[in-house]
Amino acid sequence: MRIRELGVIRDARLPLGPGLTVITGETGAGKTMVVTGLGLLMGNRADASAVRSGAESASVEGRLSVDPAGPAAQRAQDAGGELEDGELLLARTLSAGGRSRAHVGGRGAPVGVLAELSEHLLAVHGQTEQLRLRSAAQQLLVLDAFAGAALDADRTAYAQHWGRWRRLVAEHEHLAAHASERAREAELLRLGLEDVERVAPQPGEDAALREEAGRLAHVEVLRTAAAAAHEALTGEGAGGEEGPGSDAGADSLLQAARRALVQAGEHDPVLAALAGRVGELSYLLADLSTELADHAAGLEADPARLAVVEDRRAQLTALVRRYAAVPGEDGVVGVDAVLAWAERAAARLLELDDDGRLEQLAAERDAVQGQLQEIAGRLSAARTRAARELEERVAAELAALAMPSARVRVEVRTGTELGPHGRDAVELQLAAHSGAGFRPLARGASGGELSRVMLALEVVLAGADPVPTMVFDEVDAGVGGRAAVEIGRRLAALARSTQVIVVTHLAQVAAFADTHLTVVKTDDGSVTESGVVRLDDEGRVEELARMLSGRGSGTARAHAEELLRSSRAEARQVTAPRGGPSRRARQPRVRRSTRAADRSGG
Numbered sequence: 001m002r003i004r005e006l007g008v009i010r011d012a013r014l015p016l017g018p019g020l021t022v023i024t025g026e027t028g029a030g031k032t033m034v035v036t037g038l039g040l041l042m043g044n045r046a047d048a049s050a051v052r053s054g055a056e057s058a059s060v061e062g063r064l065s066v067d068p069a070g071p072a073a074q075r076a077q078d079a080g081g082e083l084e085d086g087e088l089l090l091a092r093t094l095s096a097g098g099r100s101r102a103h104v105g106g107r108g109a110p111v112g113v114l115a116e117l118s119e120h121l122l123a124v125h126g127q128t129e130q131l132r133l134r135s136a137a138q139q140l141l142v143l144d145a146f147a148g149a150a151l152d153a154d155r156t157a158y159a160q161h162w163g164r165w166r167r168l169v170a171e172h173e174h175l176a177a178h179a180s181e182r183a184r185e186a187e188l189l190r191l192g193l194e195d196v197e198r199v200a201p202q203p204g205e206d207a208a209l210r211e212e213a214g215r216l217a218h219v220e221v222l223r224t225a226a227a228a229a230h231e232a233l234t235g236e237g238a239g240g241e242e243g244p245g246s247d248a249g250a251d252s253l254l255q256a257a258r259r260a261l262v263q264a265g266e267h268d269p270v271l272a273a274l275a276g277r278v279g280e281l282s283y284l285l286a287d288l289s290t291e292l293a294d295h296a297a298g299l300e301a302d303p304a305r306l307a308v309v310e311d312r313r314a315q316l317t318a319l320v321r322r323y324a325a326v327p328g329e330d331g332v333v334g335v336d337a338v339l340a341w342a343e344r345a346a347a348r349l350l351e352l353d354d355d356g357r358l359e360q361l362a363a364e365r366d367a368v369q370g371q372l373q374e375i376a377g378r379l380s381a382a383r384t385r386a387a388r389e390l391e392e393r394v395a396a397e398l399a400a401l402a403m404p405s406a407r408v409r410v411e412v413r414t415g416t417e418l419g420p421h422g423r424d425a426v427e428l429q430l431a432a433h434s435g436a437g438f439r440p441l442a443r444g445a446s447g448g449e450l451s452r453v454m455l456a457l458e459v460v461l462a463g464a465d466p467v468p469t470m471v472f473d474e475v476d477a478g479v480g481g482r483a484a485v486e487i488g489r490r491l492a493a494l495a496r497s498t499q500v501i502v503v504t505h506l507a508q509v510a511a512f513a514d515t516h517l518t519v520v521k522t523d524d525g526s527v528t529e530s531g532v533v534r535l536d537d538e539g540r541v542e543e544l545a546r547m548l549s550g551r552g553s554g555t556a557r558a559h560a561e562e563l564l565r566s567s568r569a570e571a572r573q574v575t576a577p578r579g580g581p582s583r584r585a586r587q588p589r590v591r592r593s594t595r596a597a598d599r600s601g602g
Contacts, residue, residue: 001013001014001016001038001060001061001062001063002014002062003033003034003037003059003060004059004060005057005058005059006033006036006037006040006050006051006052006058006059006060007030007032007033007036007050008033008052008521009030009033009037009052010052012030012519012531012532013532014034014532015515015517015532015534016499016501017514017515018514018515019496019499019500019514020491020492020494020495020500020502020512020513020514021499021500021501021502021516021517022503022504022509022510022512022513022517023501023502023503023504023517023518023519024503024505024510024517024518024519024543025521026521030519031503031519032473032474032503034501034503034519035124035471035473035503037060038062038124038471038501039124040060040092040094041060041061041062041090041091041092042114042115042118042121042122042124043102043111043112043113043114043115043116043117043118044115046092046094046098048094048096048098050094051094055096056095057094057095058093058094059092059093059094060091062089062091063087063089063090064088064089064090064121065086065087066086066087066121066468067086068083068086072088072117072120073088075113075116075117076104076105076113076117077105079104079105079109079113080104080105080107080109081105081106081107082106083105088104088105089103089105090104090105090114090117091103092111092114102114104117121467121468121469122467122468122470123458123467123469123470123471124470124471124473125450125451125455125458125470125471125472125473125475136425136426136427139426139427139428140383140421140424140425140426142464143383143386143387143390143412143426144383144386144421145461146386146460146461147382147383147386148464150385151379151382151383151386154375154378154379154382155379155421157375158372158421159420161368161371161375162372162418164368165365165368165369165372165418168361168364168365168368169365171361172358172361172362172365175357175361176358182352183352185348185352186349186352189345189348189349190349192322192323192341192342193342193345193349196319196323196338196339196341196342199315199319201319201335201338201339202335203335203336203339204336205316205335206313206316206317206320206334206335207334209312209313209316210313212309215299216302216305216306216309217306219299219301219302220301222299223299226292226293226296226299227296229292230292231249232249232250233249233250233251233285233288234249234251235251235252250285251282251285251289254278254281254282255282257278258275258279261275261278262275316334316335319335319338320333320334320335320337320338323337323338323342324338324341369418372418376418376422376423376424379422379423379424380412380422380424383412383422383424383426384412387410387411387412387426390410390460391407391408391410393460394408394453394456394457394460395407395408397455397456397459397460397490398453398456400483400490401452401455401483401486401487401490402479402483402486403432403449403452403453405432405434406430406431406432406433406453407430407431407438408429408430408441408453408456408457409429409430409431409438410426410427410428411426411427411428412424412425412426413425413427427441428440428441428457429441430450441453449478451472451473451474451475451477452476452487454472454475455472455475455491455494456490458494459494462493462494462497462498467498468499469498469499469501470494470498470499470500470501471501471503472491472501472503473503474503474504474505475491475502475504475509476504476505476506476508479506480506480508481508484506484508485508485567485570487506487508487509488506488509488511488512489512491509491512492512492570492571495514505547506547507544507547507548507560508563508567510540510543510544511540511544511563511564511566511568512567512570512571513540516534516535516539516540516543517532517533517534517535518532518533518539519531519532520532520533537564540560540564541557541560541561542560544563544564545559548560548563
């Protein structure tokens with residue numbers, strides 16, 4: 001992690017290693033700024049006063065190793081960020097004017113994305129804030145994780161039934177809320193179908209009636225035209241006989257042409273063939289003349305029939321306007337479109353008239369709700385048992401951390417309303433001493449006490465609910481002697497399954513470190529890049545001696561060497577917390593800066 005222009009830190013790189021990393025230094029050297037920087041990187045609210053005096057802005061950058069298939073990587077990619085070889089780069093910039101910007105995987109992102117990522121990456125336990133187990137929902141999930149296999153099957157079954165129950169409730173409420181609208185729609189469809197049934201249109205009927213109406217409305221014109229055509233073809237007048245002096249008809253002329261060609265055809269085969277074709281025309285002309293005469297004979301004025309046709313057309317037109325004014329997707333118009341609408345309306349009416357759907361949904365909903373209630377009862381009983389066990393284990397840890405009178409209560413409140421995880425609400429409460437009453441965890445103790453309580457909880461929960469990186473700021477405030485050693489032992493135990501970063505002023509805690517960093521101020525009171533040093537064994541002895549006595553005397557060095565030897569021996573005997581063997585090798589963590597390590601000689 002790199003911090004620039006934050007508090008007393010001008011520019012510092014921190015090589016954060018796996019396991020337990022401790023950060024030490026003299027008072028005012030800027031150790032707490034490391035926790036502040038981590039908080040900014042994880043989306044905490046920014047305070048412009050934290051920007052170093054005289055600087056325009058402060059910035060924090062961190063490179064983290066994350067599981068490419070994990071939720072943190074997925075959220076970063078959703079925000080447009082990219083991973084490089086399983087590493088995610090986060091950055092936060094804070095201007096002296098109060099403006100804040102964030103970058104995730106090389107892309108600008110809302111600061112809220114950093115906060116969402118922190119839920120999967122980091123837990124901070126500091127003097128002023130506890131970024132773990134803040135909400136009742138998180139406390140319930142942690143208790144469930146601690147209970148483990150005792151709840152797994154019922155939690156899975158409950159989640160499945162819960163999703164189905166919510167869908168049934170939503171569908172039932174939707175149908176019930178729209179019942180009046182469905183009734184109105186059904187009534188309109190019913191009236192429309194009755195209207196269509198009363199008129200009883202036939203496919204293509206409107207086109208046939210349009211043709212018939214045209215003939216009846218112009219019968220005289222049509223009959224005159226047919227008669228004129230017949231006379232032109234045959235030469236016959238209105239009486240059916242060829243009148244004197246009248247022009248010969250087309251059939252007489254064709255007959256004359258045929259006779260002439262037949263006579264000449266005796267001497268010319270071509271003309272003989274043409275005579276045959278003229279004969280064919282004569283036969284066709286005779287048929288055409290007969291059809292014209294028949295059609296003309298059938299063309300009679302019929303005002304009554306015309307009135308019937310027009311009335312029927314008016315009925316069909318009204319149907320088309322009501323139910324088929326817009327052509328369908330297939331381009332069908334007119335009466336055929338009305339018939340298509342009627343078919344769709346009948347199908348929709350069957351759906352709307354299915355009165356049993358509401359009752360069916362209600363029955364299914366109630367049945368699933370009964371199953372949820374039964375599973376929720378089992379979950380409540382299992383959580384209550386797990387809560388008692390968690391209380392006992394935390395109490396044992398607190399006794400070893402110089403808080404023998406402190407008590408943690410895991411209150412499981414079972415209500416009547418079903419929720420996503422059952423009927424329970426979980427609250428962690430703390431009585432810091434024998435005369436104190438139980439209060440919500442975050443308000444039940446001072447900063448140092450609360451950090452120790454959270455350490456006890458984290459040690460107990462480590463195997464059940466692991467967090468990639470945990471940060472403790474001044475967890476050892478107000479303790480010393482054997483209690484300080486116990487704190488160091490528990491931090492070492494916690495570091496078997498997660499990356500732990502601790503800001504401490506006690507040598508007994510620092511002696512358990514896998515990586516020991518010290519923050520050194522320059523003469524002007526600032527911390528520069530070279531002021532964060534990763535200590536080797538000799539450097540650790542000197543720093544532990546300073547922490548023990550304030551100076552590096554021979555006695556202090558001997559004490560420091562003995563403390564380092566005994567801590568290493570105890571660390572080898574520390575067992576991993578509940579939940580199985582060490583997860584350090586596959587644990588997402590803040591990436592160690594090799595450049596800073598090389599620079600410090602580590």
